[in-house]
Amino acid sequence: MPEIDFFHLTDAGCVREGNEDAIGCWPCEDGLVFAVADGLGVHNAGEVASALALEVLADQLQDESAGTPLAKRLRNGVQQANLRIYNKSTTVPELRHMGTTLTATSVVGDTLVTAHVGDCRLYLLRDGSLAQLTKDHTWVWEQVQYGILSVEEARKHPKRHMLSRALGQGLIVPIDTLTMKVRPGDVLIQCSDGIHGLLPDNEIMEVMSSSPQADAACRAFVHRARDRGGDDNLSVQIACVTSCSPSPPKSSWWRFGR
Ligand code: MN
Numbered sequence: 322m323p324e325i326d327f328f329h330l331t332d333a334g335c336v337r338e339g340n341e342d343a344i345g346c347w348p349c350e351d352g353l354v355f356a357v358a359d360g361l362g363v364h365n366a367g368e369v370a371s372a373l374a375l376e377v378l379a380d381q382l383q384d385e386s387a388g389t390p391l392a393k394r395l396r397n398g399v400q401q402a403n404l405r406i407y408n409k410s411t412t413v414p415e416l417r418h419m420g421t422t423l424t425a426t427s428v429v430g431d432t433l434v435t436a437h438v439g440d441c442r443l444y445l446l447r448d449g450s451l452a453q454l455t456k457d458h459t460w461v462w463e464q465v466q467y468g469i470l471s472v473e474e475a476r477k478h479p480k481r482h483m484l485s486r487a488l489g490q491g492l493i494v495p496i497d498t499l500t501m502k503v504r505p506g507d508v509l510i511q512c513s514d515g516i517h518g519l520l521p522d523n524e525i526m527e528v529m530s531s532s533p534q535a536d537a538a539c540r541a542f543v544h545r546a547r548d549r550g551g552d553d554n555l556s557v558q559i560a561c562v563t564s565c566s567p568s569p570p571k572s573s574w575w576r577f578g579r
Contacts, residue, residue, distance in 0.1 A: 322351040323428050323503075323565035328535035329355065329558035332543045334515055334551035341367035342513050342556040345375040349382060349391070352429030355558045357441045359513045361487060362410075362419030370406050370421040370489055377402040378425055391427050392498050395436035399423055399488070399496050403438075406489030420489035424455060426511055428503060431565040437497045438486050441556075442517050446508040446529055451522050454499055457514075458486035476521070482514065508533075509560040512542070515553030519546045535559040 333340040341360035346353060358374040360367030381398035389397075402423060410419045422439020435443055440457045456462060460483040461475040475481060488494055503509075508529060520528070520542065528545060532538040542557045 323353070323430065324563045325353055325428060326535045326561040326563060327353060327355065327559070328539045329357075329556070330539040330543055331554065331556040332547070332551075334553055334555050335547055336550070336552045337554055339365060339368060340554045341365075341371055342515070342554040343368075343371035343375050344556050344558060345379060346558070347379055347382060349427055350429050352427060353560065354382060354395075354425060354427040355511065355560065356423065356425035357511055357513055357556050357558055358421045358423045358488075359439065359441055359515075359554070359556070360419065360421040361484070362416065364415065366410075366416045366419035367421065369416055370410075370419040371423075373406055373409065374402040374421045374423045374488055377405050378423070391429060391432075392434045392436070392500055395425050395427060395434055396496050396498060399425065399436045399438060400494065403488040403494040404492065407492060410489050420484075420487040422458075422484065422513075423488055424511060426509065426560075428509070428560060428562065428565075431502050431504065431567050433499075433501050433503045433509070435497075435499045437499070438488055438494055439484055440482075440514045442512055442514075443499075444510040444512075444525065446510065446526070447504075447506070449526075451526050453522075454501075456497060458497075459484055476518070481518070503562050503565060505562055505564050507562045509558075509562070510538075511558040511560075513554060513556040515551070515555040516542055516546050516557050518553065519549040519551075533561070535561050
């Protein structure tokens with residue numbers, strides 16, 4: 322069973338009236354799933370979409386038998402959430418065109434799985450260096466990949482919030498999945514664009530080195546983003562892996578489950 326120091330926080334920021342971000346975390350097998358969603362839509366439709374995404378994901382994780390691999394369960398959860406949001410947005414006039422991003426990460430044993438759509442990010446801080454594990458599904462990220470914009474230009478570009486992928490826009494959504502091993506000392510930082518849009522990598526590292534505990538670090542991220550103007554909703558989830566045991570082989574999982 323992994324031992325994880327986990328905390329998360331969401332804040333409307335300094336400019337927006339409502340908070341269209343949603344965060345959730347649930348126990349899963351002998352580990353943890355945590356997810357962040359950033360809703361889009363007029364009036365409060367974005368709030369409806371991000372809350373619905375987490376609700377459907379949580380239900381799906383509970384329903385599916387523990388025999389189904391986690392990567393598949395997470396993907397199914399995201400796909401179900403997409404469908405529910407799409408159906409609602411096409412049948413309820415006030416919720417027309419609503420959508421949301423969704424990034425969901427599980428840590429079970431020593432294995433991390435992430436299912437990701439949109440521009441929330443998952444970072445890994447390991448041995449003093451920070452890596453962004455997810456790709457942003459945004460127009461500017463594509464321009465950076467093509468070499469048209471630099472990372473710095475993309476950060477300041479007026480179209481930086483324009484998504485190339487989100488839940489609720491069609492019957493099926495393409496989902497990025499990532500599976501990797503974690504080890505003691507790893508820190509996972511999952512956040513909405515309100516945080517990473519204001520705090521570049523060097524500031525994320527600064528915050529983590531001055532506040533290594535998950536709860537203090539979450540508060541420090543929100544504080545710092547608010548100091549920078551907090552022009553968007555701010556959400557951050559931090560999981561510090563303090564110990565983890567290798568995942569048991571598949572056969573013993575089966576024996577255990579029956
Ligand atoms: Mn946002």
